[in-house]
Amino acid sequence: MSRIGKNPVAIPEGVTVDVKDNVITVKGKLGELTQEYTDVTIKTEENSVIVERSSDLKDQRAKHGLYRALINNMIEGVSKGWTKELELVGVGYRASNQGQKLDLAVGFSHNIVLDIAPEVKVETVSEKGKNPIVKLTSYDKQLVGQVAAKIRAFRKPEPYKGKGIKFVGEQIRRKAGKSA
Numbered sequence: 001m002s003r004i005g006k007n008p009v010a011i012p013e014g015v016t017v018d019v020k021d022n023v024i025t026v027k028g029k030l031g032e033l034t035q036e037y038t039d040v041t042i043k044t045e046e047n048s049v050i051v052e053r054s055s056d057l058k059d060q061r062a063k064h065g066l067y068r069a070l071i072n073n074m075i076e077g078v079s080k081g082w083t084k085e086l087e088l089v090g091v092g093y094r095a096s097n098q099g100q101k102l103d104l105a106v107g108f109s110h111n112i113v114l115d116i117a118p119e120v121k122v123e124t125v126s127e128k129g130k131n132p133i134v135k136l137t138s139y140d141k142q143l144v145g146q147v148a149a150k151i152r153a154f155r156k157p158e159p160y161k162g163k164g165i166k167f168v169g170e171q172i173r174r175k176a177g178k179s180a
Helices: 058-079 141-153
Strands: 016-020 023-027 032-036 040-045 048-053 082-089 094-098 101-105 112-115 121-125 133-138 164-167
Touching (some): 023 058, 032 058, 082 141, 094 133
Antiparallel strands (some): 094 101
């Protein structure tokens, strides 16, 4: 039995979960998320959601833990929300935003202007003497991760000086440079 799959997902106050025709819908104060599912049965009992599988086929075992984790992320997202923070490390690296447009200056001849999805709130923090930080917040964990990965892909951190766009708290494997 999947250790993750067999754990029930607690439903906090203010969150409603509807299961109909292989689609689960989670509504909360921050938004609404839907997810299709196959090969498992999902039941709601009082203040929890239980994911069960009918057999021990490999496909069903894999999806058992997957859907439980997805439902947990959906419930946490509509109740608390998800946040990703990116740090711009490098001389002259800047970030600013006007509404949903993120403007990045990361060492290219031109600035990168990125339109962010309306579900994701973007915020930039620039303090003197510290690296600029881009904060992404949304109720959809997958979308926040995708947008953060897209921003990071513009200038991945390099291993020699550590310059680039990295997640806050990310450890970069450093290499020794040329030895004299």
